[in-house]
Amino acid sequence: MRYFTLIVIALFIAVKSIYAQVPATGSDFKLSPDTATVFFVNIEQRWPGSSIQKMNDTLLTGFQFFDPIIGKTSLNAVNGNIGLAYKSLVFDPSPEIGFRFAPSVVNYYLLRNDNIRYYQSFAPYSNVAYSFGAGKEQLFSVTHSQNIARGLSLGVDMRIINSIGNYLRQKSDNSSVAFQGQFITDNQRYAALFNYRSNRYKWRENGGIKYDSLFTENLEPERNRISINLESAENLIKESGVFIQQYYYFGRNPRKAEVIVDEAETTLIFENKEEVVGEADTTFISVNKEVVGEADTTLISKKKVNIPVSKAELPGRLFYNPERSDFLRHTFTYTRNAILYTDGNPRSGFYPEIFIDSVKTFDSIFHHEFSNEFVFEGGIGRAIGSGKAVLLRAGIEHTLGIYKNGFNKDKNDSIFRKFNRITTFAYLSANAFGVAKAEGKVWVTNGAPFNGDKGISAMLTLPAFDNSTSWGNLTASLGVNALQPDYIFQYHYSNHFSWENSFGQQTILSGKVMYARKFLKAGFNFYTLDGYVYFDQNAKPVRENAAFSVSQLYGLAEIKLGHFDIHAFATWQNVTNTEVLRVPDLAGRVSAYYSVALFKRALYLQTGLSLMYNTAFYGDAYMPALRSYYVQNEVKTGSYPYIDGFINFRVKRARMFLVMKHLNSGFSGYNYMMVPSYPMADRGLRFGVSWNFFD
Structure with missing residues (x-):
């Protein structure tokens, strides 16, 4: 508490100094000279679309969002503590590439092949960030990248989340590390990208509080004295793998x-x-x-x-160019997943059934997957907005998977299954002189456990180039996917849940329209779902035979008025069958900022408020033994504003934030649950710092 008091006093003095300084105006509010710019590339696993992006490592706006699941357009219900399972409040049925085990509750925390950054920095670049807050919450991250030799760059990313939480057995202990590199030959005919990643998440699972009224009526202000449903349950989630992607370019380098x-x-x-x-x-x-x-x-x-x-004689300054075409590519991927759920008291009354052991639950799942993919990409002509006037990409992928389901540690009982899948896919785009760009995708999978999965889609963009700074871009797309349900819906055997189902494919028809101009984006999505599979009120998989639809209207705006900035995202959703799919009708987040430069631009200060809100609905409940959410009809969540107050500031290469999280806690009742029986944290102070190094 003593350190928090010192921080508040220091920041109060800084805020008071605003009134003693003449605010910088117009072009005066720009980056300090003590900065540099770093770029990075994320790898698209199947379709074209990778591009070089600029790191906003000096930007203050949005810096206060330290939680990985919080972003411009991400709205999620979380289990009451940072680092634990979460569920999106916005419906998105886009299928993931690879083995789909279950709807993910960890993706925003994971370092994955598609979000690992391959850095492009001409000087060694490092970043160290640390934040802490109430509930013994700590976040720590380290990034480093540099050129080792001409054409060879290496880097590392590490993230750690450790938070005790305000309630009993609510601890999250998450760690992720990824080593990545890129190599390009002097003649730039050959390029290789590679990474090794390891993610480990250990969660104490309390099953939620036992009596909601102790919280909602504030009968017990000491949160760690409120009874919980599970007193010895834990989830351990491990994901690791190797990724190697090699390119041979046979065309002329246009750059x-x-x-x-x-x-x-x-x-x-x-x-x-x-x-x-x-x-x-x-x-x-x-x-x-x-x-x-x-x-x-x-x-x-x-x-x-x-x-x-x-x-060009620039040793160590060759980087992978994601916009280059005309190549042959091979990608090798190895992925290892291990999940372990344990509970020392299966007879607590929390679980509906006990199948194997009434003394201790020990449910383990292992899945290993080896994948080899071969891709050809080539095109002809050149056009405004893309490298090629006509571009074709075609590929084939073979995947070998090994699945092991263990359910009794002492007897070493387990079930083995092997899977072979072959997926073929193709992409075609045509650019009509920069006026319009048409794109098409098609893919088909043969082999268990997703035999017969297929999809086809088309998209039209007007104009074909980035016109967002002028009158904007308009895109429209139409697609259909026929998919087997995630594997957990097909087969699962554990101490408390057991089933083997043949549901058949579920069909998802989607139509989307989006308009983007400068700092405004708006769109409409429409989905028709047939054969939808979900977890019912007993946390068991069922299939809805009748088709139903989901409509979404959304908008994103970033408005600047002098020293004031307003960033807002909101979405309206309508589901024609709320018995099987529940999302709030309205959800959104708005943040207001006031920015000022002080002491001849030596200090940049930003203060503001952020509000998140969604309308009331029957939010899904959480089952720890499945790491999954299921429908329930007893508790309505939402209809509550979460307001944060914050101060962001930057001095040279260091950025800092001070956030009063949930500052309206207790002012308008105690109904702040996003997941039934999992109250959100009360008001608490968070402090964080991020420091860049360029040597």
Whole structure:
């Protein structure tokens, strides 16, 4: 408490100084000279779409959202403590690539092949971040990336979440680490991306509080004295793997370098990127030619020479280009999943049945998967907005999976199953002179446990290039997927749940329209679901034979008015069959910011409020033994605003935040549950810091 008091006093003095300073206006509010820019690439596993993205490692807006499940458009119901299971409040039936075991309750925490970052930094880059708060909540992360040799870059990402929580047996202990690298030959004909990742999550499961009235009527203010349903249950989730992706480019490298020779420095401009090489400082900067280094300068060109990039003598400055086409690609993936659920008291009355052992529950699931994928991609012509006027990608993937279901540690009882799957897929796009771009996708899977899975979709974009800064872009898409249910719905055998089902395929027809312009995005989604499979009120899988539909209307806006910023996301959803699928009618988050630069831009300060809200509905309940959510008709959740107050500030390369989380706690009742029997945390203070290093 003493440290919190010191922090509050220091920040109060900083806020008071606002009134003693003349606020910076207009263009004065810009990045400090003591910054640099780092880019990264995420790998799309099957379809084109990867691009180079800029890291917002100096941006204050949104920095206070320290929880991984909180984002611009992500709205989730969580089990009362950071790092535990969660469920999205926004319906999204998009199928995942690979083995679909169960609807994910951990994806935002995982380091996965599709969210691991391959960094592009010309100087060694590191970031260290740490935050702590009430309930002994701690988050820690480390990032490092650098060039080892010409064309070889290596990096590491590590994330740790450890939080005791306010209620008994609510602890989360999550750790993730990923090592990644990229290698490109001097002639840029060969490129390779590779990573090793390991995720380990250990959750104490309390099954929720036993008597909701102790919380909702505030009969017991000491939260750790409220009785819980499970006193010795735990979930251990492990996911790890290896990823190697190799490219052989057979076409001409379209990327040329424009070398600008100046008396002090040399610059290479690659289409929409620049590489600045100085004697003492090296910085990767954006297209406005503003050099951010030891001094705030602007590049003045003296002489220009066009030469191929491959001949530029820049040791250690070759990176994977995701926008390059005309290649053959091989991808090897190994994934290992291990899940263990234990409970020292199966006869607590929480579970509906006991099948194997009434003394101790020991349910384990192991799944190993080896995958090899071969892809051809080639195109012809060039057009505005894409590298090729016509682009074709076709591929085939073979997957070997081994599934082991263990249910008695002492007797070493288990069930083994082997799966073989072959998936073929193709993608075709055509760009009509930059006016419009049409894209089509098709894929088919043969082999257990997802035999016959297939999908086809088409999308039209007007215009074909990024026109968001002008009158905007309009996209429309139509698709249909026929999918076997996730494997947990097909087969599961454990101490408390057992079934083997042949539900057949569920069909999902989707139609989407979206408009995006500058800082505004709005869209409408429509889904028709036939044969939908879900967990009923007994947490058992059932199939809904009648078709039903889901409609969604959403909007995202980022508005700037002088020193004020307003970021808002909201969605309206309508489900024609609420007996099987429950989502709130309205849900959204709005954040308001006031930003000011102080002390000749040595300190950047931002204060504001953030509000999250969703209308009342029968939110799904949680079953720890399945790590899954199921429908219930007893408790309505929602109709409660969660308000946070925050201060973000930056000094040179360090960013800090101070958040009063849920500051309205107790002011309007005690009905703040997002998951039945799992109250959200009371009001609490959080502090965090993030520090960048470029050497």
